[in-house]
Amino acid sequence: MSAVQLASATDIADAGNAFIRVETLSKTFETRDGAPTLAVDNVELNIGGSEFVSLLGPSGCGKSTLLSLIAGLIQPSSGRVRIEGRPVTAPYTNIGIVFQNDLLLDWRTVLGNVLVQFEMRGQDPRPHLGRARALIASVGLGNFETKYPWELSGGMRQRVSICRALIHDPPLLLMDEPFGALDALTREQLQVDLQRIWQSSRKTVVFVTHSIGEAVFLSDRVVVMTPRPGKIRQVLRIDLPRPRGVEVRNGEPFAANVRHINHLFQEMGVIK
Amino acid sequence: MSERTQDVVWSVASFLLIILAWDLVVRVFKIAPYLVPAPMLVLDTIVQDWRTLGVHTLWTTGAILAGFLAAALVAIPLAMLIVVSPLLRRLLYPPMVATQAIPKIALAPLFIVWFGFGLVPKIAVAFLIAFFPIVIDTIVGLRSIDPNMVQLARSMGAPPHRIFLKLRLPNALPMIFGGLKVASALAVVGALTGEFVGSDKGLGYVLVQASGNLNTALLFATLVILSVVAMAFFYAVEVIERILIPWHVSQRAHPS
Numbered sequence: 183m184s185a186v187q188l189a190s191a192t193d194i195a196d197a198g199n200a201f202i203r204v205e206t207l208s209k210t211f212e213t214r215d216g217a218p219t220l221a222v223d224n225v226e227l228n229i230g231g232s233e234f235v236s237l238l239g240p241s242g243c244g245k246s247t248l249l250s251l252i253a254g255l256i257q258p259s260s261g262r263v264r265i266e267g268r269p270v271t272a273p274y275t276n277i278g279i280v281f282q283n284d285l286l287l288d289w290r291t292v293l294g295n296v297l298v299q300f301e302m303r304g305q306d307p308r309p310h311l312g313r314a315r316a317l318i319a320s321v322g323l324g325n326f327e328t329k330y331p332w333e334l335s336g337g338m339r340q341r342v343s344i345c346r347a348l349i350h351d352p353p354l355l356l357m358d359e360p361f362g363a364l365d366a367l368t369r370e371q372l373q374v375d376l377q378r379i380w381q382s383s384r385k386t387v388v389f390v391t392h393s394i395g396e397a398v399f400l401s402d403r404v405v406v407m408t409p410r411p412g413k414i415r416q417v418l419r420i421d422l423p424r425p426r427g428v429e430v431r432n433g434e435p436f437a438a439n440v441r442h443i444n445h446l447f448q449e450m451g452v453i454k
Numbered sequence: 455m456s457e458r459t460q461d462v463v464w465s466v467a468s469f470l471l472i473i474l475a476w477d478l479v480v481r482v483f484k485i486a487p488y489l490v491p492a493p494m495l496v497l498d499t500i501v502q503d504w505r506t507l508g509v510h511t512l513w514t515t516g517a518i519l520a521g522f523l524a525a526a527l528v529a530i531p532l533a534m535l536i537v538v539s540p541l542l543r544r545l546l547y548p549p550m551v552a553t554q555a556i557p558k559i560a561l562a563p564l565f566i567v568w569f570g571f572g573l574v575p576k577i578a579v580a581f582l583i584a585f586f587p588i589v590i591d592t593i594v595g596l597r598s599i600d601p602n603m604v605q606l607a608r609s610m611g612a613p614p615h616r617i618f619l620k621l622r623l624p625n626a627l628p629m630i631f632g633g634l635k636v637a638s639a640l641a642v643v644g645a646l647t648g649e650f651v652g653s654d655k656g657l658g659y660v661l662v663q664a665s666g667n668l669n670t671a672l673l674f675a676t677l678v679i680l681s682v683v684a685m686a687f688f689y690a691v692e693v694i695e696r697i698l699i700p701w702h703v704s705q706r707a708h709p710s
Binding site for chain 2: 250253254255273274275277279281283285287288289298299301302303304330332
């Protein structure tokens with residue numbers, strides 16, 4: 183049996199009650215010169231509860247647009263997104279989002295930046311103080327909660343932004359190239375940390391990346407997308423045992439998946 | 455010695471050096487006092503005339519402060535309205551830019567006709583000239599927020615007013631203070647211009663009188679007082695800035 187396992191975008195266990203259902207979803211943007219651009223083209227995708235799914239594709243392929251559509255931050259031109267059965271028609275708030283830019287507020291400490299999650303919701307952050315401290319400590323920033331963002335390294339800042347996305351314990355975590363701006367070593371460490379957080383909390387994660395290795399390392403399923411307009415090219419199931427350590431990258435199953443996706447990108451003309 | 459005391463020591467030293475050089479040049483080249491008076495002569499004038507100069511200084515400072523505060527109190531809310539409402543932006547922005555095309559100093563004679571020789575026309579010129587940089591910088595500041603930050607806040611269910619108060623406004627403060635500092639210097643120019651055009655009080659009036667009488671020592675004395683007032687004013691804004699936004703990159707200790 184080959185190490186590469188093709189999978190379906192929609193055919194998952196109990197697909198009818200999938201946590202996220204993306205149904206014939208398309209998004210067209212008006213560009214500056216008035217010509218409409220198709221960013222997401224007829225995407226069908228089901229994502230199960232507690233599943234870790236990566237959207238993998240070249241820059242500008244519409245994968246971030248797809249993520250914003252799932253979050254309800256933009257509305258589709260046609261089709262629909264359902265989360266837990268309910269159509270998403272407004273920003274979905276039972277959610278944590280992490281962007282490539284950590285988006286920390288310069289005027290707040292680490293603790294204040296995590297608690298902003300509650301203040302933005304109009305809730306009193308004080309009852310959550312203890313949990314926020316514990317969460318910050320769990321990502322290795324125990325001694326930094328009173329520091330300001332500019333006193334932290336890029337990796338530490340992104341850890342804070344992950345804490346901010348988790349503090350209200352949402353069932354769904356959306357991540358838009360969260361490690362894209364980090365150096366290679368920090369990036370690998372954060373991937374391991376994220377896997378640990380995901381395994382202990384069993385949240386559903388939708389993870390946008392253009393790094394093949396990152397997608398294969400982290401995901402249950404990798405959704406490979408075409409260049410604009412973004413369509414699903416192929417879906418791979420990554421059946422590597424968890425927890426995956428850094429040594430997984432040296433193994434043949436990992437390499438076979440990376441090779442396969444590389445080949446797909448060559449076929450699509452993304453890598454020449 | 456702390457960094458701040460070192461800063462103070464160095465600025466005092468640099469001023470003393472300038473005064474010393476000034477004195478030296480006057481002595482060595484035997485420059486006539488009606489062209490450039492020696493520092494001691496200027497100081498003497500200030501000490502001798504401190505009572506009248508003090509009154510004029512208060513008068514001018516009042517005009518500067520009133521013009522500046524009025525500008526800030528009108529400009530910042532106006533900028534907020536322009537950023538929040540597209541309708542108000544279309545309505546208010548073009549005429550506001552148009553008023554800036556008029557050299558505001560040229561309006562001073564008109565204000566004398568309208569408001570007489572009192573404090574009001576001086577405040578009006580100071581207000582007009584200080585107004586624009588505050589509006590522009592506040593608008594730029596309020597707009598320069600990462601669009602993803604707004605998206606993130608929306609995903610937290612934050613209504614627009616909360617996004618404005620908790621994100622846009624604090625994010626804009628460094629820019630707003632940039633505008634206020636430029637405006638603080640311009641307000642001095644505005645108040646003085648008002649006094650030049652028509653006044654019987656204020657440091658601008660003293661300058662015109664001293665010039666007419668070729669009283670160069672008094673001219674210099676007035677200039678010194680004006681610089682001190684303008685500097686004190688600028689630093690007052692900076693102190694407030696330091697208290698309000700200690701987190702901003704411009705306020706952090708500079709690496710030595």
